[in-house]
Amino acid sequence: MGETLQTIRERRSVKSYKPDMIPEETLQKIVEAGTWAPSGMGRQSAIIVAVTNKELRDRLSRMNAKIMGTDMDPFYGAPVVLIVLADKTVPTHVYDGALVMENLMLAAQDLGIGSCWIHRAKEEFESEEGKEILKSLGIEGDYEGIGHCILGYPAKEPKKAADRKASYIYYAR
């Protein structure tokens, strides 16, 4: 099996993290991989906000938990949160953002870092608080939250992958 196929097969969603920060160089490689995702008409509608600041990370966690209606940490203790947002004015923005998310997760796997997609970014950045956070970071424009890619060192083995459903692929030969 080629290395890319192996990375795809072996990536799992990690749902428990050690508090240790990942190296800056590794973080840079992961976010750069995100930027190489394809996008509709090559418009690169997505942006990535790499959050390593603990105060902001914890604030986002609280916002996300509130949307979910829980008081657990939806980021499972992960020290890094990569927020992917995409320009609402581009018709393919949700697809573009989802591809960035997958590139981030596969790059993390390739570099030995645990990751997981955490949802509710849409609701988070529709709120006044979310908009204010983007503004405070100098981000202007009409962005939709696509997802959070959390990163860190796994504290527990992730769950084994489910078998692939029988009806996944149809051939028309």
Ligand SMILES: Cc1cc2nc3c(=O)[nH]c(=O)nc-3n(C[C@H](O)[C@H](O)[C@H](O)COP(=O)(O)O)c2cc1C
């Ligand atoms: C669109 C999307 C949203 C997700 N949202 C969450 C989430 O909010 N919280 C979470 O723990 N996992 C979330 N996940 C991860 C899934 O639970 C995980 O991908 C699924 O259980 C399959 O496991 P695997 O990624 O290890 O193959 C999400 C995944 C996707 C693709």
